[in-house]
Amino acid sequence: MNDVRLLTSPFIPGALIGPFTDAHPGLGGVCTFVGEVRGEADVELLELSHYEPLTLPSMEELAQQAITRFDLMGILMVHRVGAMRPGEPIVCVSAAAKHRRGAIDAVDFAMDHLKSAAWFWKREKRNGEWHWIQPRADDYADLARWSD
Amino acid sequence: MAVRIVFLGPLRDLAGEDSREVPAPLDWTGLLSAVGPQVAEQLNEQRVNVACAGKVLSDKTTLHAQDGDEVALLPPVSGG
Numbered sequence: 001m002n003d004v005r006l007l008t009s010p011f012i013p014g015a016l017i018g019p020f021t022d023a024h025p026g027l028g029g030v031c032t033f034v035g036e037v038r039g040e041a042d043v044e045l046l047e048l049s050h051y052e053p054l055t056l057p058s059m060e061e062l063a064q065q066a067i068t069r070f071d072l073m074g075i076l077m078v079h080r081v082g083a084m085r086p087g088e089p090i091v092c093v094s095a096a097a098k099h100r101r102g103a104i105d106a107v108d109f110a111m112d113h114l115k116s117a118a119w120f121w122k123r124e125k126r127n128g129e130w131h132w133i134q135p136r137a138d139d140y141a142d143l144a145r146w147s148d
Numbered sequence: 149m150a151v152r153i154v155f156l157g158p159l160r161d162l163a164g165e166d167s168r169e170v171p172a173p174l175d176w177t178g179l180l181s182a183v184g185p186q187v188a189e190q191l192n193e194q195r196v197n198v199a200c201a202g203k204v205l206s207d208k209t210t211l212h213a214q215d216g217d218e219v220a221l222l223p224p225v226s227g228g
Contacts, residue, residue: 049157051222054199057202116225117225118225119222119225120225121156121223121225123158132157132158132161134224135224135226
């Protein structure tokens with residue numbers, strides 16, 4: 001099962017995992033990663049914008065790549081857009097597989113791609129002013145780990 | 149009908165608007181002159197991508213947008 005969603009309002013990752021797991025009888029392992037808006041001293045809000053015609057289709061393509069590459073039974077990939085406060089979940093990726101290694105690696109793979117290659121733009125509000133977040137060299141280095 | 153240019157991420161601030169409609173057809177040279185010098189300067193950077201009708205162009209200078217197409221200007225992503 002390939003379940004990819006973009007959400008505009010807060011979500012509870014735990015509520016998604018049970019149904020996702022139940023949908024894959026016979027699995028050997030499920031690995032889940034939840035990313036939250038980091039609580040930093042002066043950050044009031046984080047806003048994530050996207051481009052509808054590209055963002056969701058490219059996430060679906062990424063989900064499919066992960067399924068093929070790691071021989072998954074299914075993958076759940078849920079991403080928030082819009083304005084979020086520190087502590088709110090921003091992303092949840094869960095992979096189900098026959099064996100643990102595939103599930104763990106698939107989540108790592110999906111997160112590295114979401115962080116550096118997915119069509120999202122981030123800005124944060126500090127002391128009442130918005131600041132765009134620039135890509136980090138570390139993100140590109142993380143992505144390079146997966147090139148063949 | 150026209151071509152709609154969509155400014156994403158920080159380019160929206162530079163352009164001062166979310167999108168702009170310009171007459172079709174629209175090619176690379178037309179795009180550069182339609183968006184103003186500040187955005188045009190960014191567009192010339194290799195790391196800024198252009199999508200037309202939902203597809204990212206492998207060579208943005210080959211842009212050829214028709215009536216009804218949406219042209220999206222995509223600055224480097226800051227990750228999910």
